[in-house]
Amino acid sequence: MYFATYKYDRAEEIGVVLKEDKRIIPIKDIFKAMDKDYPETMNDFIEIADDTLIKDMEEIMGFNNFKGIEEKDVKLCAPIPYPKRNIICLGKNYIDHAKETQGLPGGTDDIPKFPIYFSKIASPAIGDGDIILNHLEITDMVDYEVELAVIIGKDGINIKKEEVEDYIFGYTIVNDISARNIQRKHGQWFKGKSLETHCPMGPYIAYKNEIPFPVELDIACKVNDELRQNSNTKNLIFDIPYIINDLSKGMRLKAGDIVITGTPAGVGLGFKPFKFLKPGDKVECYIEKIGTLTNKFEE
Template identity: 60%
Template sequence: MKFVTYNYENKENIGFVKEDKIIPIEDVFDCLGQSKPNTILELIQNYDDNFWDRIETTINSKKDFNFLLLSSVKLLAPIPYPKRNIICLGKNYVEHAKEMKLTKISDSFVPEDPIYFTKSAMPAIGHQDEIEFSYDVTQQVDYEVELAVIIGKDGINIKPEEAEDYIFGYTIVNDVSSRDLQGRHKQWFKGKSLDTFCPMGPYIVHKKELPFPVELDIRCSINGELRQSSNTKKLIFNIPYILSDLSKGFTLKAGDIICTGTPSGVGMGFEPIKVLKDGDIIECYIEKIGKLTNRVTVI
């Protein structure tokens, strides 16, 4: 099951993706005799795992929905306004940790414990939206394709073997980063949180669609040139470990977004560096989730 936030005829709505079509949320909830939620965040916060079986049964059994073609809508970030800052992991692939020795923002050690930080996204941008920045602010903008975990229910002190119970689904996030700001400020929040620096989508895929542990090919191309290529099975700290460690004394909330880190091949890992420039097309791909495409515009 895939969830989507979209704009159609100047109205924002949420729905379910079936092949190349969208089923508007109200069609399904009318069948269930319930009032519809207005956002995916409300959907996550108000319904449990048992409810998704009812939705799936309804979608598969009913044939006369008011389908919309995916090509007829503007896809937005699935959760345009996250409940709180997006939680991120730094240096969670070995080769990426090693390539960071070429930069001034981190050393080259492979971490023994997760490195957590956050980035703001108000809003996150969607598929085919533009990443905008000014050279007056930053001259070293980089890309980072990441698998993002969407938390499905509140939890604290989660056991690794129970981690999947607390997951709603997965999406793609491009953790766009200003490397010169990261180096200048000696921390990562500002350089990760400029406007438009959080492309997300195109969908959220429900956890039932992705066998656990999640082992998915992950790639990023710039103007058709493959830069990043790995698999999420190569995470240093896997998803059960992340959720268990992060939740020790810290309540994870339904709708929280956790970015699990990026593989090697970022622009700053090349010599000479390959930072983003005006007109670049970034394609972030994760197996079974889809492709998130954005264009760079220097303003």
């Protein structure tokens, strides 16, 4: 099952995406058919969702002929436009990406022995089709990074590796847009990762039962149809069970938390000369079984 946040008839709602039919069924319609109070936001839905609820929703959808809304008639938003907390990020979590930044300004010359954690603000995250602002007054080194995002489904602390999947709600795509000069200037990554609109997310959330565990998905990014990044999440240095187990040691993860797992080689910073985004560039981030997140860079 796939979920989206969307705008339709000037209202923002959440719904179940029927990808093959290119329709969206409002979650409020499904919950009304189940005689339940419906959640109004994706964060509200994640807090109450579990395998039993998803099964009940699938059954009621099988018994009812919901008309739904044509996807072409809605504006897709980020699935979680306003994350409850900062997005938790991993740096240099693919060996090829760690290697391509060796010797570059602001880089280090080693492969991480432990996860590199940082965070970025998304307030709001932007959705499929939205414009990435260039912020030319402060940067001319804006980069793209396709990443698999893991969405936590329930609160947990000291989570065992073998129980990690139980704490996951689903997966989506995040483009971890980065202002490289700001990263270098400040000597850390938070500011350079958190500029307005620099967190495209979407287009949907894939519920965890759509994706076999362990998660091994093709991941790619194109700029103006040129393939720049191309890998598979099986190449993560620290895989999802390791990440969630390690993060949760002494630190409580909460339902709705978003963890982005790192980007493979092929970012603009890794080319000689650099290939940072230029006005009007189209960026397409693809992850198998989730979809394609497309945005343009401000002209």
